[in-house]
Amino acid sequence: MEHRIKVILSAVCLFFSLLPATVQAQVRVGVGVPTETPVSGDELLNYASPKEYEIAGLTMTGTRYLDPNSLVSLAGLKVGDKIRIPGEAIGSSVRKLMESGLLDNVELFANHAGEGKVTLMFRAQERPRLYRVNFMGVKKGEQDNLKDKVKLNLGKIVTNTITKNTQMAVRKFFVDKGYLNTKVKITTIPDSTRNNATMRVLVDKGQKVKIAKINFEGLNEVDESAVRMKMKGTKEMRFGRLFTPSKFVPKKYEEDKQKLLEYYNKLGYRDATIEHDTVIGNGGNTISINMKLNEGRQYYYRKIDFSGNYLYTADQLRQVLGVTKGDVYNPEDLEKRMNGNPGQDLSSQYMDLGYLYYNAQPVEKAIDGDSIDLEIRIFEGKQATINRVILNGNTKTSDHVVMRTVRTLPGQKFSKTALIRTQRELATLGYFDPEKIGINPVPQNDGTVDIEYTVEEKPSDQIELSGGWGGYVGFVGTLGLTFNNFSARNIPNFSAWRPLPAGDGQRVQLRFQANGSQYQVYSLSFTEPWLGGRKPNAFSVSASHTVYKTFYDPSNPYSIYQSLKGRTPTGSYTNTALTVGLGRQLKVPDDYFSLSHSISYQRYDLNNLDLFYINYRNGISNNITFNTTLSRNSIDNPQFPRNGSSFTLSGSFTPPYSAFKTTNESAKPEDKYKFVEYHKWMFDASWFQTVFGKLVLNTRAHLGFLGSYNKRTDIGPFERFVLGGSGLAGQGQFALAQDIIGLRGYDDRSVYTADYNRSSDATARSQGGVVYNKFVAELRYPVSLNPSATIFVLGFLEAGNNWGTYKQYNPFDLKKSAGFGARIFMPAFGLIGIDYGYGFDTIPGVKDKASGQFHFTIGQQLR
Numbered sequence: 001m002e003h004r005i006k007v008i009l010s011a012v013c014l015f016f017s018l019l020p021a022t023v024q025a026q027v028r029v030g031v032g033v034p035t036e037t038p039v040s041g042d043e044l045l046n047y048a049s050p051k052e053y054e055i056a057g058l059t060m061t062g063t064r065y066l067d068p069n070s071l072v073s074l075a076g077l078k079v080g081d082k083i084r085i086p087g088e089a090i091g092s093s094v095r096k097l098m099e100s101g102l103l104d105n106v107e108l109f110a111n112h113a114g115e116g117k118v119t120l121m122f123r124a125q126e127r128p129r130l131y132r133v134n135f136m137g138v139k140k141g142e143q144d145n146l147k148d149k150v151k152l153n154l155g156k157i158v159t160n161t162i163t164k165n166t167q168m169a170v171r172k173f174f175v176d177k178g179y180l181n182t183k184v185k186i187t188t189i190p191d192s193t194r195n196n197a198t199m200r201v202l203v204d205k206g207q208k209v210k211i212a213k214i215n216f217e218g219l220n221e222v223d224e225s226a227v228r229m230k231m232k233g234t235k236e237m238r239f240g241r242l243f244t245p246s247k248f249v250p251k252k253y254e255e256d257k258q259k260l261l262e263y264y265n266k267l268g269y270r271d272a273t274i275e276h277d278t279v280i281g282n283g284g285n286t287i288s289i290n291m292k293l294n295e296g297r298q299y300y301y302r303k304i305d306f307s308g309n310y311l312y313t314a315d316q317l318r319q320v321l322g323v324t325k326g327d328v329y330n331p332e333d334l335e336k337r338m339n340g341n342p343g344q345d346l347s348s349q350y351m352d353l354g355y356l357y358y359n360a361q362p363v364e365k366a367i368d369g370d371s372i373d374l375e376i377r378i379f380e381g382k383q384a385t386i387n388r389v390i391l392n393g394n395t396k397t398s399d400h401v402v403m404r405t406v407r408t409l410p411g412q413k414f415s416k417t418a419l420i421r422t423q424r425e426l427a428t429l430g431y432f433d434p435e436k437i438g439i440n441p442v443p444q445n446d447g448t449v450d451i452e453y454t455v456e457e458k459p460s461d462q463i464e465l466s467g468g469w470g471g472y473v474g475f476v477g478t479l480g481l482t483f484n485n486f487s488a489r490n491i492p493n494f495s496a497w498r499p500l501p502a503g504d505g506q507r508v509q510l511r512f513q514a515n516g517s518q519y520q521v522y523s524l525s526f527t528e529p530w531l532g533g534r535k536p537n538a539f540s541v542s543a544s545h546t547v548y549k550t551f552y553d554p555s556n557p558y559s560i561y562q563s564l565k566g567r568t569p570t571g572s573y574t575n576t577a578l579t580v581g582l583g584r585q586l587k588v589p590d591d592y593f594s595l596s597h598s599i600s601y602q603r604y605d606l607n608n609l610d611l612f613y614i615n616y617r618n619g620i621s622n623n624i625t626f627n628t629t630l631s632r633n634s635i636d637n638p639q640f641p642r643n644g645s646s647f648t649l650s651g652s653f654t655p656p657y658s659a660f661k662t663t664n665e666s667a668k669p670e671d672k673y674k675f676v677e678y679h680k681w682m683f684d685a686s687w688f689q690t691v692f693g694k695l696v697l698n699t700r701a702h703l704g705f706l707g708s709y710n711k712r713t714d715i716g717p718f719e720r721f722v723l724g725g726s727g728l729a730g731q732g733q734f735a736l737a738q739d740i741i742g743l744r745g746y747d748d749r750s751v752y753t754a755d756y757n758r759s760s761d762a763t764a765r766s767q768g769g770v771v772y773n774k775f776v777a778e779l780r781y782p783v784s785l786n787p788s789a790t791i792f793v794l795g796f797l798e799a800g801n802n803w804g805t806y807k808q809y810n811p812f813d814l815k816k817s818a819g820f821g822a823r824i825f826m827p828a829f830g831l832i833g834i835d836y837g838y839g840f841d842t843i844p845g846v847k848d849k850a851s852g853q854f855h856f857t858i859g860q861q862l863r
Helices: 011-017 068-074 088-099 140-150 160-175 224-230 250-266 314-321 331-339 346-351 399-403 416-429 731-736 762-767
Strands: 005-007 026-028 044-046 051-061 082-085 103-114 117-126 129-136 183-191 196-204 210-217 273-281 286-294 300-307 359-368 371-379 385-392 438-443 448-454 462-470 474-486 506-515 519-528 537-550 571-585 593-607 619-633 644-653 679-692 695-707 721-723 739-741 771-786 789-803 815-826 830-839 851-858
Touching: 051 068, 051 103, 068 088, 068 117, 082 088, 088 103, 129 140, 140 160, 160 183, 160 196, 210 224, 224 250, 250 273, 250 331, 300 314, 314 346, 314 371, 331 346, 331 359, 346 416, 385 399, 416 438, 416 448, 695 739, 721 771, 721 789, 789 830
Parallel strands: 005 103, 051 117, 129 196, 210 286, 300 371, 385 448, 721 739
Antiparallel strands: 026 044, 051 082, 103 117, 183 196, 273 286, 359 371, 438 448, 462 474, 474 506, 506 519, 519 537, 537 571, 571 593, 593 619, 619 644, 644 679, 679 695, 695 771, 771 789, 789 815, 815 830, 830 851
């Protein structure tokens, strides 16, 4: 845009002042237009003879949006200043206003001059403001992404800088996607009537530039395939390449070069360099990369000394460090051994004893051939005692609930491990966003330290809407309310209801599960995690009542699936259960362990209904069970764990009634099963490990065993295992008093191996197995870690089976499947899951060939 600067009393004056002395002109200053006729009261100016004037007045006209006084101050002139006319101050003031980028044109007028004083007036024309941005030549989705990326604020003054920055940002956006030859042209269309402008951004992104060939030179010690693997964002074109496209992105290429050198350093090649690399265009939409490496030699540790250490001996520190003579020199691994493994690294040895100011610096003391002598210089400092613990952000959760989780208490010595453990414990509470838990040690002048914890509350209560299809009843739906941060003591305090009393960490759950009038379950549970308030002794009590009715007409096998409206039940079953439990945290072997015990009573009432296919149609069975569970849980995040493990071993035992009475195998089922007898063992293990980046590997093992107390007593039909499908809880529990185990890729309740002809004996199949094994491997990748909706995708391999007798038990005879899926965790609704599983094995009479199917669950975790 062409800028006109009309300066009546500056540029013109300077022009005339440069003419020969014999050429002179007189200009009257009054209305801003030169004239040859003097007017009374105006002073004639001789431009060949500059004269000093005092500024008597300064004004600014022509502005609509900008403050005129602020613009005048930008000019660098003020009333009372003395300037020479003509002179540099006049031209400089105009230049300053133009260089501000706010104005499109500036004119300077001298309205009056006389008696050594002059009145000046600036007349400005503002630059247009941005009214609209139109992206042309790109798709609608790309336009939306560009608007988010470029961040152009409407109403902002359009300057050359903004235009150029926009052009660069748009081009970079497409270059980062592999469009290396992107061209961007920007046109600004002003609207003088409204003093605004529309910016048109025309994009010609061309085609993606791909990498035809990557040539390496100088690879002598490291395998070329390993080098190519480390360049994850820079790959050659190859048929079948889907997940790592071969487009060339300069930013990723530079990152890959740095990662390549870091990989060499990890292998001990500390001198490795990229001597030169060249990106060569092939004339089309492909490029080739030539890279020459100088690997240098591989280095090893020879000697490690310590200085400044008084608390520990050098031998003790070497043992903690875990590096010995002859190990490959790896600076990254050394840093991890010194600072990156809380509880086991070198820094923890000092910081866990209160040495907050501890510092250690590794120094390469000598390099001899391929050997390096290392000296670790330690500054131990003084021990620091915790003075205060400050909590910020717990607007809903009571301070005492957070403080009983905190492991850094006033009066204790500072401990790095305790800090990290507290962060983990706060995350596992489920009340705070795990990604936003902050820890800030604040050293004090008296040798103490304040520990400041910052948390951000997240919704923890849930409205459970779960459902599934399968088994004998078709669709089963659940409506539940779970309050994970309840406060029983505040029930009388109505001012604490938000909408219910909360903040004390107690858990209340109400659930209703039903399939119309045919099946209904009511349950209520309450948990106090700190019974008495002083130790983590978890007290829980739960009660449930289940009703199941049949409308089966023996003359019509399909009548159970017909409309139930107005029909009279032909049979019914009820199950009333009450459980009381108490658990506590252990100190040995470590405080990740916990031990819990519970006593439960279940009453099964059958009325003209043979659930177990053993001619047991009418009667009452009583199940009194003592359960003990030993568990260890060290996972770092309950919604999306990245590291840690979880192990659970539980045993359930009924009284050994058969030891006190003679077993009569010919007794009626209602007498034989009046008191249920069994012992049951369950083992569940889950490991989480970050593979790289955000990709997490989860491996799981699940085992279950059901037995009797003596050989004279057969294992009863209660509490058996049934595998297959989504593992929909509820229908197995209400109908058959069984454990339903999910196995993706197979129909619900379809996987079995019992001592019968599996293709025809539906009676034995319905009883379930006495042993089950299941093994799972999942790769998980997070899409969103937002606490309002944690989303991750997964791929899985799965294998499992169950057996009807211990003679048949074969842990290598497993039904295998594979597939993929996704999980969405929303605090208000719980876990939502969808999977597609492909079952590779056949099941006679149920699954004749390999096939796949979808599984959908709401509100439950697949086991």
